[in-house]
Structures are given as C-alpha cells and as structure tokens.
Amino acid sequence: MQAAPREIDRYVEMRECRGMSAGNVDFATLRALFDACADMPTSEQKAFVATQPDLDEQQRSMVLAWLQADAAADRTERSDVVQTLGNDWVQSRHAALQSYWFGRRIGPFLVRELLGQGGMGSVWKAERIEGGFAQRVAIKLLATARPVSAVQMQRFAAEREMLAGLRHPGIAGLLDGGETEDGVPYLVMELIDGQPIDTWCKARASSLGERVGLLLQACSALQAAHAALVIHRDIKPANILVDAQGQVRLVDFGIARVLDASMADAPATAQGERLMTLGYASPEQLRGDPTGIASDVYSLGLVAYELLCGKPAQADSALGLVTQIRQICEDDPPPPSTVGDAGLRHAGLGRELDAIIMKALRKAPEQRYPTIDALAADLLRWQNRQPVDALRADRWYVWRKRVHRSRGALIAAGLLVGMLTAVALNWRWQSLQLAVERDKALVATRFMSAMFERANPASHLGKVPDAIQMAEQGAAELLQDSDLDAETRALLCHTNGRVLLALGQFSRALELANRGLSVLPQEEPAFAETRVELLLLKAEALAEMADWNDAVASVKDARDALAEVRDEDARRWLAVRLLDRQARLDLDRHESAAVAANLPKALQAANALVDAEMDHTPLDARRQSARELLASILLTRCRHSVAQASSHAESYCEQAQSYRERVFPPDHPGRLNALQELAVLAGNRGEGQEALRLSERLLAQTRGVFGDGHPRTAVAALNLGVEYRIAGRYDAAEAQYRFAYAVLRQTRGESHPHTLMVRNNWANVAYAREDFDTALTLHREVQAHRREQLAPNDPELAQSATNVAKCLWRLGRWREALAELDASMVPEEPSARRTQTMLRLFLEMQRGEFGDMESRITRLQQEIAAASPDTRGSAAIAWLALLYLEHRHADHSQLQQAWQALREAMRRDDGRELVSEREVASWERTHADIVPASASAD
Structure with a gap:
C-alpha cells in the first residue's frame, strides 16, 4: 500500500518551506511525516523514516512509535491516535527548551526557570542582572529554536503593542520587549x-x-x-x-x-x-x-x-x-x-x-x-x-x-387594606405630621439663606468673605442653640463639617461632628445612617490631627452603628467607606500587618461597588463616588507598598495615578495624591532630577488648588525641600521648610507629625552643612516632642534616635551616640535599619572594635544590592569597606579597587548621610599612592 501522494507532497513542502535542518523540526512537520507514512506497509514506513535527513535519532524513534500505536489502534478515527502524539512532543520540547534557554541572557535578564509553554510560546522566570537594581520578571518567547516566520513576528509585534496599552489593576503589565540575539521575539511581563x-x-x-x-x-x-x-x-x-x-x-x-x-x-x-x-x-x-x-x-x-x-x-x-x-x-x-x-x-x-x-x-x-x-x-x-x-x-x-425581596412591603399593603377604616380617624394626625416636616424644611431653608446672606459684601464693609469665613460662620450658628430640630441640625453639622475638613479646619470640623452626635437621640435606629456619617467625619478630623487612638475608636463606633442602618444600599456603601478609612488609619499608624490583611477586602468591596454602579451614567454622582472610593484604596495600596519597599510599589503607584487621572477631571485635587509616591520611587531609583521635577509639579498644582495657607500645600513644600536638600541646594530647601513650618504650626500645631517632620528635615540641612551643633539642637527638640506623643516602638522615634546619634558621632561624642542607639528600637523600614547599622559600625570602628565587622559589611553590601535601584546608603557602605580594608593593611590593589567603588557609589548615592566629600578628599590626600593624580579632583 502506498502513501497518498498529497500527504507526501504536503510533508516535503513543509520541510522545504520551513528550512529544516537536522534536529531542528517542529511538531507540525513530524505530524505531516506521520500522515505520509500512516498508510504505508510497516516495512516501508521504517525505511522511509530512516531516509529523512532532517531528523535526529530521537525524532525518528518518536515517529516510529506513533506509527506502531496507530497500527494497534481502532482505525475508525485516526485523530484519536493523533491526540496522544502531542504528549511525546511536549515532553521532548520541554527538555529541549530547558537545555536551550536555561541560563541564557535575554536583554538585561538572565533566564532561570521554565514556567510553562503553549501554542504561542514559552514563559520563563528571569532576573535582571544589569541596570543597577534587582527585578524578577516573566519572559515570554517563541517555543521553537528554528527561524521565526513572518506570521509569528507580526503576531508578537501586535501582542506587544496591545499589551502596552492595557492598564488595569487586574491585568499583568508589560514591562519591556524585543528580540534575542537569535532573532526570537520576547516580551517581558510583570511576574x-x-x-x-x-x-x-x-x-x-x-x-x-x-x-x-x-x-x-x-x-x-x-x-x-x-x-x-x-x-x-x-x-x-x-x-x-x-x-x-x-x-x-x-x-x-x-x-x-x-x-x-x-x-x-x-x-x-x-x-x-x-x-x-x-x-x-x-x-x-x-x-x-x-x-x-x-x-x-x-x-x-x-x-x-x-x-x-x-x-x-x-x-x-x-x-x-x-x-x-x-x-x-x-x-x-x-x-x-x-x-x-x-x-x-x-x-x-x-x-x-x-x-x-x-x-x-x-x-x-x-x-x-x-x-x-x-x-x-x-x-x-x-x-x-x-x-x-x-x-x-x-x-x-x-x-x-x-x-x-419586598415581602415586608406586601405584608404592609395587605394590612393597609384591613386598616382602611382607620384612615379617616388618622387623617388629622398625618396632616399634623406633614406640617411638622414642612416647618423643619422651612427652618433649614432659613438657616441656609442666612448663611448666603452673610456672604453679602455689604455685611462686611465691601469685603467678600472667603469659603473658610462662610463655613466658620455656619459652624458658629450650628454650635449655638437654635430652633433647628435634632436630625436637621445633625445633617447640617455633617455637611458643614466636611467643608471645613476639606478647607483644612480640622478642629472646627471635629467640633461640628461632636455637636451633631450630641443632638441625635441615642440608640435610635432611624438616625443610624446619620450617626455613622458623623462618626466617619470625626475619625477623619482626628486622623488629620494625628489623634490616632481616638480616630480608631470612632471607626469602631461607626462599625457598631452600621449594624443598625436599615437601608441595605446605604449600609453597603458605608461599609466600603469604613474599610477605606480603617486602611488609611492602619497605614498612618505604621500597622503594616493590618494594612496587608485588610487592603484586599477593601479593594474587593470597592471593585464590587464600582461594578454595581456601572448601570448608572458616567456623570451619575453614585457612580463617581464609587470610583473615587476605589481610587482612595488604590492610593493606600500604593503608599503601603512604598513604605514596605515592595517590588510592586512602582506598578501599584502607576496604577493608582492612572486610575485617578481617569476618575478625576484635570484640575481636581484628587489627581495629586499619587504624585508624591512616584517622586519618592524616582528618588529611590537614583533619578534625582525626575524626583525633583515631580515634586516641583506637585507643589505648583497643590498651591493652585488649595492656596498657600492649606496644610496640603505645606506638606508638598516639605517634600520639595527634601529633594532640594538631596540635590545640595540647601538655601532652596530651607526656604521651603520655613514656609511649610509656618503653615503647619498654625493649621496643625507644634507637635503634629508633619510639623515635626519639617523640623527634622531642617535639622538635616544643618547636618549636611556640617553645622552639627545646630542639627543636634533641632533633632533633640523633635525627639522630645515625639517621646511625648508616640509609642516607644514607633518608627519615627527610631528615626530621631538615629539622627541624634549621627550628630553626636560627628561631634566626637561617640559614647553618647552608642548609648542613644542602644536605647532605641531597631527600625523596621529597610533603609532606616541599614543607616542605623552602618552608624553603629562607624562608632565601633572608632572604638577599635572590629570583631565580625567584615561579615556585617558584606551583609550590608548584599542588602543594598538587593534593594536596587534604591541606592541610598551605598556610599556609606563603600566608605566603611575602604576604612576596614585599611585597618587590615590590605594590599595596594585591594585599596585602589575599594576606593574606586566608593567614588562610583558617591556618584550614584544622592542620599549620603554618613560620608562627606570633605572627609573622602582628606583621605585621598593622605593616600596619593592609591589615588591617581588625574582622579584626585573628583
């Protein structure tokens, strides 16, 4: 029996058009060979396969095994046999892929592990080995080692372009792409x-x-x-x-x-x-x-x-x-x-x-x-x-x-039929009730009309009152006894309080929240929704005032009151808002474990809320409110990931900012929130100019939205001052700190964390200028305030202890510096922990205690390498390593190599705290045999 000519022709055509060489054959070609041989006598099958020059021994054996299986099977359906052919092929290709790609370099990445393969290609786990930072990614490339066809090239190019345009928290993002040295296209994706x-x-x-x-x-x-x-x-x-x-x-x-x-x-x-x-x-x-x-x-x-x-x-x-x-x-x-x-x-x-x-x-x-x-x-x-x-x-x-769903209403309707005779007796009571509601509406209208009347310039000698003055006047009226009923007064307290909160008048917003709560009848389910709203307002105001414990208590009270809210829709919305507020509180209190545990619940609830509101038009207030809630929770995830130095930080923050740009119009303040986190990430990557650009943009936009007197503007100025200090522009940094301090002291008080942060950074400018006495005085002041209001294990207390110890060390008071560190907790944040460890090593070196210093320096070098692209601390580690080698009397080549590493680190590390240009230059002058004359000017 001869093979069908069309099947042999098809096999030869595939072999020729694909440019096959020995051992480089794909499954489709082997399948075509199988079809060409399937109807031959067994003796001819073996001879025909043996004469094919493109096959290696393993592939010849595989095709012959398929033909034997086909001969032994029920031939009513050849495709039933063909299904099993792919299993052998997949196993052989898996081994071939492992052998071919494992350990190879693709762009800046090193291939580590095969994650999976399919019809389009294979997916590998890989690690970045250049670029100055560690990164694990998934690389997708074609599974075949033969030259890539134009069709496959087109499809990969389309996939790359398509993936680059997909931005959604639920879609793995595209990071990079290109072609390998062999011409195989690849995509680098989020792992x-x-x-x-x-x-x-x-x-x-x-x-x-x-x-x-x-x-x-x-x-x-x-x-x-x-x-x-x-x-x-x-x-x-x-x-x-x-x-x-x-x-x-x-x-x-x-x-x-x-x-x-x-x-x-x-x-x-x-x-x-x-x-x-x-x-x-x-x-x-x-x-x-x-x-x-x-x-x-x-x-x-x-x-x-x-x-x-x-x-x-x-x-x-x-x-x-x-x-x-x-x-x-x-x-x-x-x-x-x-x-x-x-x-x-x-x-x-x-x-x-x-x-x-x-x-x-x-x-x-x-x-x-x-x-x-x-x-x-x-x-x-x-x-x-x-x-x-x-x-x-x-x-x-x-x-x-x-x-x-409406059984209660239907039962009520049935009862109503039986109560028709009572309607005539009840009509007078109803009309009286309507009169009460009418009077309540009239009183509320008079109150609002009076507020707008007070905005008349004639009442202010021609000066138009601003929003803060109007809100303050309304608050004063609400805090006094008037003829407003309890529910109306509570609702107006909530509305006016939210306005004052947005204007930065936190203490007045808190007063109104407490006033509204005080006038509501206790344990009355009819007012439960208003009570939850007021408790949320109270928690917001307390959080802005850094009164974390009372804010947490208010959220707990709101959660208890939520169970009494009768309206199912209102209860669902309030539950998501409570999750959002709790997550932000946990983040502000540095409760990282609680944030990690609760964020997924908040995100899932907010996503469900957004999806539930999709039936509303895009401009519908409910739909917009749901999206704003999700935007808030995405921002919290971004801030948490930055604080934890997570590998997802950049992706999460870009998602948060991208979503905010979709949700909020161009001039809305909601667009500003994620910019600061993106600036921090840029600085951590060593992109100082980008961090400075983002911080300047953030201050300009915040000032345009809120004005000079708002605390948010002051915080933006504080952050810009940090970037100026890192860039060595100390006068510009001090100007921003001076402005921020004046605004924050007035709006948030002397002991608020943001006010203290300004003083802390002001002290850092004095430290950078080597005015260590002034820096020590300022850091001691900040430390005293923090000790009064923070728990002993708060990270900001550890920061103060490290700052004070640095100043004492620079002043030659190393025993006091060590005592300061010994009395402090070890910071959880990686960068702060490295700084404290390095300072301790400098102090021990000064005391002549070298012990296990070499292994500790090595661990620090490994940590900073793993933290890449965050280069903060790399210069200090390199300085420690050089001084330690000098103590060991290392040879000339080792010292020169360590010095070169130090100079390279100083070029990359904008956040130098424990090494100065002056002291390095002094070392270079005394080691002229190590430092080339042409480089000493560096």
Whole structure:
C-alpha cells in the first residue's frame, strides 16, 4: 500500500518551506511525516523514516512509535491516535527548551526557570542582572529554536503593542520587549506571584460567595481589555491568577487579538495556527469561525462552571479528539448544580447560578451575554438577591423573587387594606405630621439663606468673605442653640463639617461632628445612617490631627452603628467607606500587618461597588463616588507598598495615578495624591532630577488648588525641600521648610507629625552643612516632642534616635551616640535599619572594635544590592569597606579597587548621610599612592 501522494507532497513542502535542518523540526512537520507514512506497509514506513535527513535519532524513534500505536489502534478515527502524539512532543520540547534557554541572557535578564509553554510560546522566570537594581520578571518567547516566520513576528509585534496599552489593576503589565540575539521575539511581563483561580479556591475551601467575588474581579479586568478593543481568546484557570491578598490578575494575552477591522484577514487563525486550550475553547474557535467578545464570555463561563461546581464543563480527555470537538460544538453540559460539590450547592448553587452559567455557555454566540459587563451584572444581581437577567423570561420566577425581596412591603399593603377604616380617624394626625416636616424644611431653608446672606459684601464693609469665613460662620450658628430640630441640625453639622475638613479646619470640623452626635437621640435606629456619617467625619478630623487612638475608636463606633442602618444600599456603601478609612488609619499608624490583611477586602468591596454602579451614567454622582472610593484604596495600596519597599510599589503607584487621572477631571485635587509616591520611587531609583521635577509639579498644582495657607500645600513644600536638600541646594530647601513650618504650626500645631517632620528635615540641612551643633539642637527638640506623643516602638522615634546619634558621632561624642542607639528600637523600614547599622559600625570602628565587622559589611553590601535601584546608603557602605580594608593593611590593589567603588557609589548615592566629600578628599590626600593624580579632583 502506498502513501497518498498529497500527504507526501504536503510533508516535503513543509520541510522545504520551513528550512529544516537536522534536529531542528517542529511538531507540525513530524505530524505531516506521520500522515505520509500512516498508510504505508510497516516495512516501508521504517525505511522511509530512516531516509529523512532532517531528523535526529530521537525524532525518528518518536515517529516510529506513533506509527506502531496507530497500527494497534481502532482505525475508525485516526485523530484519536493523533491526540496522544502531542504528549511525546511536549515532553521532548520541554527538555529541549530547558537545555536551550536555561541560563541564557535575554536583554538585561538572565533566564532561570521554565514556567510553562503553549501554542504561542514559552514563559520563563528571569532576573535582571544589569541596570543597577534587582527585578524578577516573566519572559515570554517563541517555543521553537528554528527561524521565526513572518506570521509569528507580526503576531508578537501586535501582542506587544496591545499589551502596552492595557492598564488595569487586574491585568499583568508589560514591562519591556524585543528580540534575542537569535532573532526570537520576547516580551517581558510583570511576574505574578499567585495561583490559578481554581487552585487558590480549593486550597482555601472558598465559599460560593467568595468564588463569585473572584469571578467579578476577573470580569472587571477582562472588560477593561475589551474596552481597549482586545479579546483574550485563551481564558482558563491557569491564566486567571490570584495572589495571597485575594487579588485577581489576568495573564497571558499571548493569543489575544485586536478587535479591529484591519485584523479580519490576519493569519492568526490559519490552518495549523489555531491557538487555544481545548477544554476552554468556544465552539466558534474550534470551527474556525471569527471570534470576538462572545468567545471570551463563553470561556469565562467555562471557568465559572468549574469554579462553582468543581468539575469541568467540557472536553473529557478520555474521549478522542474528534469526539471532544463534536461534544463542545453540539452538546450542552449538565447544569452545574446537578454535578456540583454538595457543600457549594448547599451554600446557594442553584437555579439562578445555573441560568447565568448556562446562558454564558450557549452554543450560538449571539445568544450569550453580549458583554462581560452583562455577565458581571447578573452575578451581582445574584449577590444582591435580585432577579437575574438570565431568568427574565420566567415571569413567575421574577414575581416570586420580587415578592421575596419586598415581602415586608406586601405584608404592609395587605394590612393597609384591613386598616382602611382607620384612615379617616388618622387623617388629622398625618396632616399634623406633614406640617411638622414642612416647618423643619422651612427652618433649614432659613438657616441656609442666612448663611448666603452673610456672604453679602455689604455685611462686611465691601469685603467678600472667603469659603473658610462662610463655613466658620455656619459652624458658629450650628454650635449655638437654635430652633433647628435634632436630625436637621445633625445633617447640617455633617455637611458643614466636611467643608471645613476639606478647607483644612480640622478642629472646627471635629467640633461640628461632636455637636451633631450630641443632638441625635441615642440608640435610635432611624438616625443610624446619620450617626455613622458623623462618626466617619470625626475619625477623619482626628486622623488629620494625628489623634490616632481616638480616630480608631470612632471607626469602631461607626462599625457598631452600621449594624443598625436599615437601608441595605446605604449600609453597603458605608461599609466600603469604613474599610477605606480603617486602611488609611492602619497605614498612618505604621500597622503594616493590618494594612496587608485588610487592603484586599477593601479593594474587593470597592471593585464590587464600582461594578454595581456601572448601570448608572458616567456623570451619575453614585457612580463617581464609587470610583473615587476605589481610587482612595488604590492610593493606600500604593503608599503601603512604598513604605514596605515592595517590588510592586512602582506598578501599584502607576496604577493608582492612572486610575485617578481617569476618575478625576484635570484640575481636581484628587489627581495629586499619587504624585508624591512616584517622586519618592524616582528618588529611590537614583533619578534625582525626575524626583525633583515631580515634586516641583506637585507643589505648583497643590498651591493652585488649595492656596498657600492649606496644610496640603505645606506638606508638598516639605517634600520639595527634601529633594532640594538631596540635590545640595540647601538655601532652596530651607526656604521651603520655613514656609511649610509656618503653615503647619498654625493649621496643625507644634507637635503634629508633619510639623515635626519639617523640623527634622531642617535639622538635616544643618547636618549636611556640617553645622552639627545646630542639627543636634533641632533633632533633640523633635525627639522630645515625639517621646511625648508616640509609642516607644514607633518608627519615627527610631528615626530621631538615629539622627541624634549621627550628630553626636560627628561631634566626637561617640559614647553618647552608642548609648542613644542602644536605647532605641531597631527600625523596621529597610533603609532606616541599614543607616542605623552602618552608624553603629562607624562608632565601633572608632572604638577599635572590629570583631565580625567584615561579615556585617558584606551583609550590608548584599542588602543594598538587593534593594536596587534604591541606592541610598551605598556610599556609606563603600566608605566603611575602604576604612576596614585599611585597618587590615590590605594590599595596594585591594585599596585602589575599594576606593574606586566608593567614588562610583558617591556618584550614584544622592542620599549620603554618613560620608562627606570633605572627609573622602582628606583621605585621598593622605593616600596619593592609591589615588591617581588625574582622579584626585573628583
């Protein structure tokens, strides 16, 4: 029996057009060889394979093994045998990939570990080995070692361009890209430390509600991609990762396709190039039909099916390939509640979720949810116990659902029928009640009218009062007895208090919050919502005044009062606001563990709130308020990551700033918040000019929004002063500190942390000028204030102890300096801890105590290398190393190498605290044999 000529022709054509060489053959070519030999007699098969010059021995043995398996199988479906062929290929390619790429350099990265491979390419864990900072990334590149085709090059270029435009907290970001020395395109992506969504849920025995919450996060990320005209086309659990904080991250847009008419004829779905995962592919993908948003809806429906009931919906691997494809295209899976885990089913997996999932899994794309948002909206309706859209056609279901949700109202209506006879007796009471409400409205109107009347210039000798004066006058009126009823007075106290809070009048805002709380009847559920609002206002004011303990107590009181709020919608909103306020309080109190534990809950709740409000128009106040809440929580995550020197800090802060720019209009103060954190990160990377530019921009914009007298303007000036000091512009730094101190002392008081921070940084300028006596006096003042108001383990007390010890050391009072450090706690923040350790080493060196100094210096060098691109402290470490080598009488070459390392570190390290140009220059003058004459001027 001879092989079909067309099959041999196809094999030869593939071999020639792909430029095969020995051992460099892809699976498609081996499969074509298998098809060419399958109908030959066994003796001819072996001879034909042996004559192929492109194969190595392993590949020849593999093809012959496939042919033996084919001969022994039921030949009714050759594709059933072909399915097993890929397993051998994958295993061999896995070994080949490991051998080829492991330990190779790609751009500035070193390849470390194969994370996975698929139809589009392979994904590797890699580490940055140049650029001055440590970074772990995921690198995606083509899985084949042969020359890359033009089609694949085009697809990779499209993927890179597409990924660069996707910005969403739930989508892994693109960091870099290019081609290897071999011409293989690669993408460098954010490395997500997480687990596939199904694995994550199993490991934690997540409840049904928690699983739906994760699906909603995935919906939010996928909808953002669709909004950018991008579909994923390979949605599966392995591409939906969940980190330790419960945040969903969508990864691997490797086979995504831009939704653009110009791509309609792109070769991404040409024969042999269909890239998908069979168990999560849509029918139209398998048929080779055009794919769009509906395909992602289907695949996410498959993930939801498996996540909610614990079993996959399609593609049983025990079936043959053709059978699997036919099943996916034609057969509906059973409803998830009929196959699900009993525990999940008892928790609510029933008809409604069945309908939602099965609508997403309809075979015809036009019968599914039209968008991911529509699917998310139905999941939210299920969460909120509202009628789901997937069952909208069942009028009896909708009626029962509404009756269930409104049973109280219906019962009341029934009772009303029985009470009609009492209406006539009750009409007078109702009219009296209406009169009371009318009188309350008139009194409130008169109060507001009087406030605006007081703005009349005629009442102020021609001077128009500013916003602060008007708010202060309103506050004075509210704090006095008047004819306002209790509820109206409380609401006006809250409104006026929030205005005063925004204007920086924190003590007056606190007075109004307390006044409003005092007039509300205690333990009255009808006023619970107003009580929570006032307690939140009180917590905000106390936090601005750095009264952390009372602020925490107010949040706790608000949380207790929340249980009494009757309106479900109001209770949901207030709960998210409380989570936001608690997270910011924890951050201000340096409670990093509490922030890490509570931030994921706050983010999930805020995302759910935003998703729930998506039905409102973009300008709707509720929708905008929900987005502003999410923006606040994203900023808290950014600030926390910066404080913890997290590797995610830059990504989180860029996300926070990007989201704020979408949420707030151009001149809104909400756009300013993340700029300072981005400036800090730029400084940590050694980009002093960028940090200075951002800080100058922040002060100019803050001043434009709030004016010169607002504490936020003063804080922006304080931060700009820090950048001026680092740049050596001491006069400019002092000018900013002088302005900031005047404003903060007046608005926040002498002992407020921000006021003390100004004094602390002012002292640092004196230290940089080597005026150590003045610096010591100022640092002692700051330390005394902090001891009065901070807990013994507060990081700012450790900062003061280090600053005082530095001054004492420079003044030659090293015993007092050591005593100061011994009495202090070790800072948790890495940079502050390194500074204190280095200072202690300098002091011990001064005392002649060298002991284990070499190992400690080595550890510090390793720490600073790991902290890269944050170079702070590198110059001091290099100075320590040079002095230690000199003590050991190291040879000339070692000292010269250490000196060169010191000079290089001093060029990079803008934040030098423990080494000065003067003392290094003095050392160089006494070591002319080590320092080249041409370099001594450095």
